[in-house]
Amino acid sequence: MNAPVTSFDAVSVAVLSPVARFNLRIAPADLAVASKVFGLTLPTKIGAGVRNGDRAAYCIGPDEWLLHAAEADQTAIMSSFDAARADTPHSITVLSDREIIIGITGPAAIDLLSTCCPLDLSCMAVGGAKRTVFDYAQIVLIRDGDDAFRLEVWRSFFPHVHGLLEIGVRELAVGL
Amino acid sequence: MLLIQCPYCDDALPELEFAYAGEAHIDRPKDPSALSDEEWRDFLFIRSNVKGVHAERWRHINGCGRFFNALRDTVSDRFVTTYKAGEPRPDLSGKEPAQ
Numbered sequence: 001m002n003a004p005v006t007s008f009d010a011v012s013v014a015v016l017s018p019v020a021r022f023n024l025r026i027a028p029a030d031l032a033v034a035s036k037v038f039g040l041t042l043p044t045k046i047g048a049g050v051r052n053g054d055r056a057a058y059c060i061g062p063d064e065w066l067l068h069a070a071e072a073d074q075t076a077i078m079s080s081f082d083a084a085r086a087d088t089p090h091s092i093t094v095l096s097d098r099e100i101i102i103g104i105t106g107p108a109a110i111d112l113l114s115t116c117c118p119l120d121l122s123c124m125a126v127g128g129a130k131r132t133v134f135d136y137a138q139i140v141l142i143r144d145g146d147d148a149f150r151l152e153v154w155r156s157f158f159p160h161v162h163g164l165l166e167i168g169v170r171e172l173a174v175g176l
Numbered sequence: 177m178l179l180i181q182c183p184y185c186d187d188a189l190p191e192l193e194f195a196y197a198g199e200a201h202i203d204r205p206k207d208p209s210a211l212s213d214e215e216w217r218d219f220l221f222i223r224s225n226v227k228g229v230h231a232e233r234w235r236h237i238n239g240c241g242r243f244f245n246a247l248r249d250t251v252s253d254r255f256v257t258t259y260k261a262g263e264p265r266p267d268l269s270g271k272e273p274a275q
């Protein structure tokens with residue numbers, strides 16, 4: 001019953017490298033402006049995502065987007081949005097240090113996430129993202145593949161969420 | 177698990193993502209200082225406390241973040257329908273009553 005977690009390859013949990021992360025609020029009618037500034041066509045349906053290289057955009061509310069980019073591009077992206085603000089009102093907030101991102105991969109990824117996430121994850125579109133809860137902590141869940149997810153959680157909730165994931169991996173490893 | 181249809185996400189999602197936010201369609205008085213104490217009390221505190229189909233506000237707080245309205249049967253806890261904030265209360269007359 002004391003199988004080491006590292007020997008269990010049905011699912012793995014890893015803390016991923018930081019990214020530049022932004023929360024964008026803009027009127028959907030002005031979305032083309034934001035797409036031009038960010039260099040990526042922002043999706044319009046809640047839950048949908050678009051990714052190109054290290055840039056990604058996920059629609060998480062009727063007028064709300066989560067943007068990812070390389071850390072080195074953060075200042076330039078903020079300057080570009082600042083320049084567009086005079087003509088196109090919007091708000092953009094840097095969240096890069098607010099959240100920690102955890103990668104969950106392997107055939108048992110959905111089993112592990114379902115221990116604490118109420119969504120029917122089998123229905124979630126690959127490439128999309130959703131804001132939801134993980135044992136009452138608010139998270140954003142991104143689906144990169146059939147069995148590959150990324151979970152973004154506020155820094156202060158990280159020990160709780162990561163601890164639950166570690167326990168879940170152990171439980172799956174011993175066949176519970 | 178109870179699923180609630182979010183009219184903005186256009187999807188039925190777990191109740192855990194939602195928060196209840198009181199009775200719907202209560203307009204804030206345009207000129208509060210013109211109201212009597214009794215009228216102001218009624219605006220702040222007096223609610224209809226319906227037994228049956230009730231119009232109420234919900235917020236998809238752990239999802240898209242939006243407030244919306246719902247018709248929910250307070251006896252059966254069944255959601256009859258949900259609709260976007262700002263839309264009128266749907267007319268259920270002529271339809272079958274909620275189970």
Ligand SMILES: [Zn+2]
Nearest residue numbers: 182185236240
């Ligand atoms: Zn929603």
